[in-house]
Amino acid sequence: MPGLDTSIDTLTETQRAASPSLWWDGLLRPDPEPPLETTITADYAIVGGGYTGLWTAYFLKRKQPNADVVLIEAQYIGYGASGRNGGWLMGTLEGLAAFADNKGTLPATARVQLNTLVSRAGQVLATEGINCDFHHGGCVMAAARNASQIARAHETLAHFQRLGFSEDDYRWLTPKALTARVQVANPGGAVFTPHVGRVQPAKLVTGLARVVKALGVRVFEHTRANNISPGHIDCDRGSVSANQIVIATEGYSEVGNPLHRRIIPVQTGMVVTEPLNDEQWSDIGFHDNETFADFTRAATYLQRTADQRLVIGARGNYLPGGRPQHALADTTLIAQYRQRIALDLFPQLRGVRFTHNWGGSVGVPRSWHPHVIYDPFSRIGTAGGYIGEGVGASFLFGETLAALLTGESSELSKMPWVQQRALAELRRWEPEPFPQLGLKATMLAFDAEEWLLNRYGESLPARAMGWLCDQLDPH
Template identity: 40%
Template sequence: MQAWRSISLWMDQLEESLSPRTALRQDLDVDVCIIGAGYTGLWTAYYLKRQAPHLNIAIVEGKIAGFGASGRNGGWLMGNMLGEDRLLADCTAPQRRAAYDLLHGIPDEVERVLEREGIDCDFRKGGVLYCAARYREQAATLRSYLQKLYKQGLTEREYRWLSPAELATQLRIATPFGAIFNPNVATIQPAKLVRALARTVERMGVKIYENSPARDWRPGEVRTAQGTVKCHWVVPAVEGYSVDLPPLGKYQMPVQSLLVATEPLSDQLWDEIGLSRGQAFSENSRQVTYGQRSADNRLVFGARGGYRFAGQLRENFDLSEREIELRRYLFSELFPQLKNVAISHSWGGNLGMARRFRPHMLCDPQHGVALAGGYGGEGVGASNLGGRTLAALILEQRNELTEQPWVKRPGRVQHLARWEPEPCRWLGYNAIIKSFVHEDQTLANPHSAPWRRRLASAVADFMEGFMH
């Protein structure tokens, strides 16, 4: 079982046995067949079973529950959704307010389930600090983002500017220029959550088959090597792995994100750094960084990885020295005292990025297909909303979950925005990332001339425009 433990720090920390459940070795006839035992699949099963206990639900998982991003992520459980400001731009003010309330309530909803089901996943709702931490321009970017949110009707209760002195009461970094604080974010131990959810839905009567990759699927049928599942509803919940299940790969691009974790740090170091309530934090650059102080006092810190030609999945996440050192450099800029600290774990995973960075929840009742995804790197909380929403859609409910702009109802997979074919996708993605890296290097260099700094940011802004 060592192979499963090496997936991430989080899987390594589990005390339970990781022996796979039995594989599917027969044909089945069920109401709902879910492909993939990550958060999306498991939350969908959970909310379906709670409301309709009679439903016969089977989950086929290619490896083991939590093998995917759900067992590897940075543990930010956000009351947000990627690109929410753009998704809600055309709504009326009351619709937008209701949508934000729904999103901001995600961590509380998860906490209610944890309490109800007796799940311990080191849940701490300490909020998140988006820090201007490495160069002055980060403060200007954050402040203009804050103004955009206020124009959308959000208030200081939800997003608040912290001066360097105010930030220091929560997090002490080397060169603070200020931060945005958002209280609607929790940190968790991700693998504890996904593994406990699997046990919970099993207790409710859902059958999980592991080591049972779906080879192909179509409405009404999912085929694995040793058994075919006939069903009224198929719920493909494979997010970053969509490339292996046509036609889903046209709509979800797999990108990687990579993390490192330190050995547990001393109380003295944490007294210097802060994060005493388990706050999540990032330094707000286009490197997409994210960190948390784990419940056992490690610094866990990640940053964007890459994209491989034709959406090839990365399978080997033994990080190279360069990949580890980039992350060490980024966190040492914030915490110079951690420059030489021992790194005990490094890992990464594949996540699904939808075209225009717009997550979706989709229901096609005519063909019996429901799916949610494209969360980008923000799916820990969004997948809970996804599971709740798919359950409501399958149960033919109409409520605030089903009336959001990210819900396509009725909608077919083919109605989602497609990624460009190769080699455009690879060339485009890498050109954009190069502009981001160039911007970051230019701004991080205090000797860069002002015109160079402005030019680097203008190019990165322009390139980012293609993503949206």
């Protein structure tokens, strides 16, 4: 926007703090916004200062520059998953098959939205001067650690083809082509997609917050919404009356929030190496800063950062009672497991120092696919249930929510992930401890299968355990 100066130099006072998370360690942060301490009114009130809340605020102001938009955040901007994630900005959604038509194909309009998402987000970041190390290098999903991953890789490719994606969107890389990109141990081939970009998550969330504030959005930090009802939000020391409300609290929706037990938090986390030198990078690849995963069932996600480190995210757990992870540092043994995965995939890293380890919560809906919901009667909307794939999706869903709230006639409102109904109709999870037991049993089965495969290869016990994992795997 002409005349909009959001560069870091304009900050009057800044904070730099050491952090267990690489993303926040030493990052310049603006002064905190004051908490809400009075009763105010607004056209639109947004609860939650992560990507979903901020992109919704951004698109609302772009559509209606004079609208009065208020955003309240219980802690600080980027406190939730948006400041903690692996930085894969993906042009896809988890659980896509749920949005297919009765022939099993994703509507062409939906495919276009997803296939253009990364470049559209990249354009907005460039136009708004949000420097978050964005790089559109695609993603390599490799069959690497055992032979069964090759079958899973082929099945994944077939899945995208059935949905209607083309060879330009998802294509096979032979082991040789895989090695030309990433020198992983045991290359068995890979699926490559151009529809993923890399970002530095905390730079994205703080940069986006600077932009929305400059557009006139009033942001209140350290302001928790205690009660949300149609047209009204009660906070500790103030309240907001608004024509329309958006709940953007995702995996951090706790007791008292209408999304509590409708979106449950599952933890995941990351470790990161010290900066690697050119020689080390020439040994492991990532020459186009592509993101990387292998076909383990427990999910791995890696990126090469702008400051030349390798970030390795993997594996989840579940806190008793279904609580979200507030602490940034991940003190569990899983952090060590993530280092082991890194060394399994890249033995070249042996001897390299790991400098940070942190984690957070992803939001999981009972349906196992994300949603944009808008209830025209209560005038409350929400978006989320991303299951760990919300960095790109929140851009699309924020724009969609803004179209729904402003009543704009838009193709976005007709996407299969959009539902016009009451939030209360979003299915609740079973009471505890059933979700916890289910997740633990699933993770144990995944571990057992991997152990059997690594030890005995494609043996009968490994296949039997694979069958059990297929039954437990929600996808």
